[in-house]
Amino acid sequence: MFLLFLALNEWNGLDSELVPNSAFALVSALGSIGLLGAAEIMGEMFREHNDGSFLRMRILPRGTESWMFGKVLSFSVVNGFILVVVMSVGLLLFPDLRPASLADFLVLAASLVLSLVVLFPIGVALGSLVHSTLSLLVCLCLLCMLFFGAGTVSPISVFPKPLQWVTASTPIYWGAHAARSAVLPPELGSVEISGSFQPLIAFVVLTAWAVAGYIAAPRILRRSIRRETMGSVAAAREKIVSRGYA
Numbered sequence: 001m002f003l004l005f006l007a008l009n010e011w012n013g014l015d016s017e018l019v020p021n022s023a024f025a026l027v028s029a030l031g032s033i034g035l036l037g038a039a040e041i042m043g044e045m046f047r048e049h050n051d052g053s054f055l056r057m058r059i060l061p062r063g064t065e066s067w068m069f070g071k072v073l074s075f076s077v078v079n080g081f082i083l084v085v086v087m088s089v090g091l092l093l094f095p096d097l098r099p100a101s102l103a104d105f106l107v108l109a110a111s112l113v114l115s116l117v118v119l120f121p122i123g124v125a126l127g128s129l130v131h132s133t134l135s136l137l138v139c140l141c142l143l144c145m146l147f148f149g150a151g152t153v154s155p156i157s158v159f160p161k162p163l164q165w166v167t168a169s170t171p172i173y174w175g176a177h178a179a180r181s182a183v184l185p186p187e188l189g190s191v192e193i194s195g196s197f198q199p200l201i202a203f204v205v206l207t208a209w210a211v212a213g214y215i216a217a218p219r220i221l222r223r224s225i226r227r228e229t230m231g232s233v234a235a236a237r238e239k240i241v242s243r244g245y246a
């Protein structure tokens with residue numbers, strides 16, 4: 001899958017004299033790598049919905065808060081490790097991607113951490129809507145569309161204007177944008193929707209999404225858990241037994 005991603009990026013219309021296309025793709029992917037964690041959270045929530053974990057959470061004191069804390073911890077550890085590994089390999093393959101100054105390094109680190117922070121509640125909110133295999137596939141397709149529309153395979157400037165503005169409203173784009181601003185030449189800012197790199201705007205948008213996400217996600221999760229009953233869990237298990245999937 002990653003090789004296909006890099007291959008598609010070779011035809012992204014980018015000026016490869018400034019930076020290799022694969023390097024552009026790698027930096028963009030780093031800025032939105034939290035999508036992997038969001039997809040993982042959705043899958044875990046789907047399994048827990050079917051095995052009765054949500055029903056047990058409903059009757060436990062502060063069950064939702066404990067679940068959120070545990071998931072945040074596991075999400076941070078697993079995706080933080082993946083991030084470090086991908087960054088290390090990327091720096092070995094593309095030494096020129098090293099931040100030129102301490103300020104650039106801090107911008108890169110902050111963008112990656114904030115991107116992970118923002119995407120966790122998005123995964124929880126979408127996972128709360130997943131109650132069947134079909135809905136899980138739909139949500140995963142939505143995440144893939146957001147990923148490829150975040151300027152990873154192609155610069156956002158090649159998209160139609162309406163699609164550019166839709167993409168620019170998502171935290172996935174701004175996480176990738178902030179990462180690109182830290183390590184890529186300033187000239188490449190011309191392919192961004194703003195015509196230049198705007199890390200400050202990126203951090204404002206990401207922070208706003210993070211605040212909104214951590215306010216909304218627990219409420220959406222509680223509402224989803226309140227609908228859990230022994231009958232719904234039994235019905236889900238019966239579907240798995242009879243069809244092999246929920």
